[in-house]
Amino acid sequence: MEDLSSQTKELRADIIRMITAAGSGHPGGSLSVIDLLAVLYAKHLRHDPKKPDWPGRDRLVLSKGHACPALYAVLAHRGFFPQEELMTLRKLGSRLQGHPERHRLPGIEAATGSLGQGLSMGLGMALAAKMDGADQRIFVVTGDGEMQAGQVWEALMAAPKFKLDNLTLIVDCNNGQIDGHVNEIMALDPLAEKLKSFNWDTRTIDGHDLAAIDGALSAVKTVKGKPQAIVARTIKGKGVSFMEDNIAWHGKAPNQEECERALKEILHG
Amino acid sequence: MAKATREAFGEALVSLAEKFPQMVVLDSDLSKSTMTVDFAKKYPQRHFEFGIAESNMIGAAAGLALYGKVPVCTSFACFLIGRLETIRVAVTLNGANVKLVGTHAGLGIGDDGASQMGLEDVAAMRSLPGMTILQPGDALEARQAVEWMLQHRGPVYLRLTRQKLDDVHRPDYKFECGKLDIVWEPEPKAKHFQATVLASGGTVGGAVNAAKELLPKGFAVRVVNAGTLAPFDVDSVEDFAKDSERFVTVEDHNIVGGLGSAACEAAASLGMGKPVVCLGVRETGESGLAAQLYDKHGLSAPHIMEACIRNLS
Ligand SMILES: Cc1ncc(C[n+]2csc(CCOP(=O)(O)OP(=O)(O)O)c2C)c(N)n1
Numbered sequence: 001m002e003d004l005s006s007q008t009k010e011l012r013a014d015i016i017r018m019i020t021a022a023g024s025g026h027p028g029g030s031l032s033v034i035d036l037l038a039v040l041y042a043k044h045l046r047h048d049p050k051k052p053d054w055p056g057r058d059r060l061v062l063s064k065g066h067a068c069p070a071l072y073a074v075l076a077h078r079g080f081f082p083q084e085e086l087m088t089l090r091k092l093g094s095r096l097q098g099h100p101e102r103h104r105l106p107g108i109e110a111a112t113g114s115l116g117q118g119l120s121m122g123l124g125m126a127l128a129a130k131m132d133g134a135d136q137r138i139f140v141v142t143g144d145g146e147m148q149a150g151q152v153w154e155a156l157m158a159a160p161k162f163k164l165d166n167l168t169l170i171v172d173c174n175n176g177q178i179d180g181h182v183n184e185i186m187a188l189d190p191l192a193e194k195l196k197s198f199n200w201d202t203r204t205i206d207g208h209d210l211a212a213i214d215g216a217l218s219a220v221k222t223v224k225g226k227p228q229a230i231v232a233r234t235i236k237g238k239g240v241s242f243m244e245d246n247i248a249w250h251g252k253a254p255n256q257e258e259c260e261r262a263l264k265e266i267l268h269g
Numbered sequence: 270m271a272k273a274t275r276e277a278f279g280e281a282l283v284s285l286a287e288k289f290p291q292m293v294v295l296d297s298d299l300s301k302s303t304m305t306v307d308f309a310k311k312y313p314q315r316h317f318e319f320g321i322a323e324s325n326m327i328g329a330a331a332g333l334a335l336y337g338k339v340p341v342c343t344s345f346a347c348f349l350i351g352r353l354e355t356i357r358v359a360v361t362l363n364g365a366n367v368k369l370v371g372t373h374a375g376l377g378i379g380d381d382g383a384s385q386m387g388l389e390d391v392a393a394m395r396s397l398p399g400m401t402i403l404q405p406g407d408a409l410e411a412r413q414a415v416e417w418m419l420q421h422r423g424p425v426y427l428r429l430t431r432q433k434l435d436d437v438h439r440p441d442y443k444f445e446c447g448k449l450d451i452v453w454e455p456e457p458k459a460k461h462f463q464a465t466v467l468a469s470g471g472t473v474g475g476a477v478n479a480a481k482e483l484l485p486k487g488f489a490v491r492v493v494n495a496g497t498l499a500p501f502d503v504d505s506v507e508d509f510a511k512d513s514e515r516f517v518t519v520e521d522h523n524i525v526g527g528l529g530s531a532a533c534e535a536a537a538s539l540g541m542g543k544p545v546v547c548l549g550v551r552e553t554g555e556s557g558l559a560a561q562l563y564d565k566h567g568l569s570a571p572h573i574m575e576a577c578i579r580n581l582s
Pocket of ligand 1: 026028029030032064066067113114115116142143144145146147172174176177178236250297298299321348
């Protein structure tokens with residue numbers, strides 16, 4: 001984990017650098033989700049950057065597609081594409097689109113950006129893997145604001161019905177969305193109880209505690225007969241003090257000065 | 270002064286709030302982008318935040334309307350049209366007096382990329398009987414279109430830009446629903462036009478620039494603003510067909526089903542044999558700056574000029 005914790009600093013720094021270079025993007029939700037993605041890719045998600053289409057791979061659907069800078073940073077670090085390419089984010093002709101697109105960039109499993117759709121797509125992948133008797137696992141990451149979308153609850157009903165124990169939902173609960181805090185805009189809590197009552201194996205963790213993330217991702221693999229949900233309590237903008245729990249940083253790029261301050265905190269703080 | 274039509278919309282809501290006491294505003298976690306946030310602050314009793322749940326918002330808007338309120342529902346154009354079937358049944362089948370306001374239309378949203386670009390919304394909305402579709406070409410028109418929309422009884426879709434638009438209308442402009450209006454013609458007025466260009470929303474300014482550049486090259490081109498996309502002004506198309514060699518349409522929308530299609534349908538139904546050259550988006554959209562994307566996808570002034578003078582035979 002020691003190693004991983006220095007890696008997450010690098011990943012956070014990349015998120016800040018690439019959004020600054022792009023001049024737009026979503027730092028808050030990228031910084032809240034990065035620890036979850038880092039542990040998932042480092043220790044749990046079976047993948048091969050040299051063979052991104054390997055049929056036996058596990059799959060991740062980043063349903064909160066606006067947080068793709070976090071995913072792009074992880075994919076680059078794992079070797080899916082050159083790290084220099086991160087600085088092309090959102091530019092005309094870049095493979096790193098403002099929201100992820102599978103046909104443009106290796107490692108992206110599904111186009112997202114319209115919130116609420118990812119869990120259904122993940123469910124379909126999990127269903128297909130079951131049909132083929134494959135042992136792959138499907139992971140879906142949503143935002144907590146995203147959980148307000150009706151389609152998510154349709155999928156939440158369907159996954160237990162199909163006994164999809166190969167499907168894991170990770171909810172990045174940073175309590176932030178655009179117009180305000182989730183608990184004011186359209187409250188979800190008690191979210192874990194709701195998920196349990198929908199028949200999901202549910203656990204709540206600190207989404208910035210690397211060991212806790214690792215533990216939860218190990219535990220879900222042992223669950224039989226039902227899908228699993230990990231409610232990850234996170235901080236929007238985590239790692240940059242002036243962005244933390246500050247709604248203004250949902251979808252705004254830092255300027256050069258802010259970028260330097262943020263990098264200093266992340267790398268030397 | 271250049272202004273985004275979404276900004277003019279936000280200002281109009283506040284200034285018209287007292288005149289239309291039944292108006293209520295519904296949001297789905299984008300109020301700072303759709304610019305309803307000032308209205309929400311000033312009239313919290315008349316503002317409802319639904320969160321990231323557009324279907325529920327639109328369904329509830331229909332209910333509010335069926336009870337007698339005048340709901341204005343906002344989101345990005347792409348997320349509203351994502352709920353087409355709700356709009357189809359709850360809104361248009363009921364004839365519910367719902368005002369749907371889709372902002373960040375088309376490529377104009379820029380670097381957020383394809384998933385955030387409403388590029389099919391006009392096509393879908395045009396296929397719904399009873400839906401009036403407005404797309405103002407500048408802030409002045411936007412303000413008046415909002416007022417018209419609020420006094421009109423029936424479903425309306427108002428399509429607005431993220432990007433700033435230059436003024437294309439004179440200060441004495443009066444919005445008329447269902448009318449194509451001429452925004453630029455050579456002075457003195459030509460008897461015969463190389464082309465009549467129909468543009469709407471984000472493309473009107475580029476069309477005017479194209480026409481101005483073509484004049485010294487010896488081509489008289491008229492630029493018409495299509496502020497109402499449905500119902501479509503076939504009578505004016507007939508008038509323009511009499512003195513124009515061709516029509517050119519240019520829209521920040523998929524080439525299928527929008528302004529170009531409306532113009533083709535009108536021109537064909539008139540049987541006057543005038544060709545229609547359609548400029549519009551043929552792909553899914555992508556990240557980039559709005560101006561870069563207009564260039565790359567064939568919507569900017571040089572493309573419009575070429576479409577006006579290209580040999581068609
Ligand atoms: C269907 C849909 N509606 C609206 C949006 C615009 N939007 C982008 S991000 C966002 C807020 C997301 O909040 P949350 O899911 O909590 O993500 P996070 O806070 O982790 O960034 C919204 C409303 C969208 N992308 N999709």
